Amino acid sequence: MGWVAVSILVRWLLGWVLGLRLPVLPAGSPVEPLSVSVLIPARNEESTLPHLLDGLARQSLRPLEVIVIDDHSSDRTTAIATEPRSGLPVRVLPSPSLPQGWCGKTWALHNGVLASRGELLVFLDADTEPGPEFLERLVAVHQQLGGLVSVQPYHRTEKPYEQLSLLFNLVGLLAVPLGPACGVAFGPAMATSRADYDRSGGHAAVAGKVVEDWFLAHAYEKVDLPVSAFLGYGQMSYRMYPGGLNDMVVGFDKNFATAAGEVRWSWMLAVVLWLSGLFWAAWCLPASLLGWPLVGDRALLSNVLVYGAYVLQLLVITRPVGRFGWINLLFPIPVLFFLGVFLMAILNLKRGQVRWKGRLFSTR
Structure with a gap:
């Protein structure tokens, strides 16, 4: 076996090591009753908010209150939030004018916390869709672990273009440690006690951060x-x-440009090594078929085997991450998309700003 083959094999095996250690939110029930405030920042979310509120209405653990903080929406967000849903206690809080130095989401949640009454604060993005036991499990895990507990949602794809997000979803998870006390937070769904939130400084401590979850995690760790x-x-x-x-390109561009520097170098090195093997496999099969430049074995059979090995790996490790089916068979396409958005993110880092939802945010 030549050195190229050994190198690809090592990178492929590294993908299994990274991809098979992604823990799912465990089952459990709260050991003691707690009052729960659910806080939802919403800016022009008329198409997504109904799924979240309907999901909250079906929870096995009923929240004390659900506060939708309307971040100056220009659509029917407020009207949809006030529609009755099986007795779900929802109220809409208009977000005050955005002060200098704050991002819309951090300002909305800061004001939502001030208006809330629960012992436990649960922050949910407006596009999340919880299952019936979600709040019960989240509260139970928080009672066990304390501090800040977050959940990265399963990516439900519908249209073909959404399949292009394959590598962004996967790399974002492979590049960080997960599980208890991992030091990483995901913004779409987070839970914390009010006391711990105040001790960390809350959203005021990360007021100007467009990717606030990474920096909120740092704020919690700073106070042990x-x-x-x-x-x-x-x-x-x-x-x-x-x-x-x-929207997808700009969204991933924003996350790349603002959070890339927060990833621990050791984890990123492992992910880059795995990605290099994936990129190699994406190039080798068409190169062997079309006579493109290629280092290593040009035999069609060996390159088909390498390509198939990575298809199998992607099918397995993306299963708990999102609904990615046929795109795994054509993974060179999301590879090209990933590289293109990565280059855009580098340019935005140089410019120092990115536009999201009609507002300009600093990437520095």
Whole structure:
């Protein structure tokens, strides 16, 4: 076996090591009753908010209150939030004018916390879709671990362009440690006690951060509070960027440009090594078929085997991450998409700003 083959094999095996250690939010029930305030920042979320509120109305653990903080929406967000849903206690809080130095989401949640009454604060993005036991499990895990507990939702894809997000979803999870006290937080779904929130400084401590979850995790760790994260497979899902391909490109560009520097170098090195093998496999099969430049074995059979090995791996490790089916068979396509958005993110880092939901945010 030549050195190229050994190198690809090592990178492929590394993918299994990274991909088979993604913990799912465990089952459990709260050991003692707690009053729960659910806080939802919403800016032009008329298409997504009904799924979340309907899901909250079916919870096995009923929240004390659900507060939708309307971040100056120009659509029917407020009207949809006030529609009655099986006795779900929902109220709408208009977000005050955005002060300098704050992002819309952090300002909305800061004001939502001030208006809330619960002992436990649960922050949910408006596009999340919880299963009936989600709040019960989340509260139980928080009672066990304390600090800040977050959940990365399962990515529910519908249209073909959404399949292009394959590598962004996967790399974002492979590049960080997950589980109890991992030090990583995911913004779509987070739970914390009010006391711990105040001790960490809350959203005021991360006021100007467009990717606030990474920095909120740092704020908790600075005051010796644990930060834990899990996958929402089977319990929490969302449909990312249903507004179209452009929204998806800008959204991932924003996250790349602002959070890339927060990833620990050791984890990133492992992911880059795995990605290099994936990129190699994406190139080798068409190169062997079309006579493109290629280092290593040009035999069609060996390159088909390498390609098939990565298809199998992607099918397995993406299963708890999102609904990605046929795109795994054509993974060179999301590879090209990933590289293109990565280059855009580098340019935005150089410019120092990115536009999201009609507002400009700093990437520095």
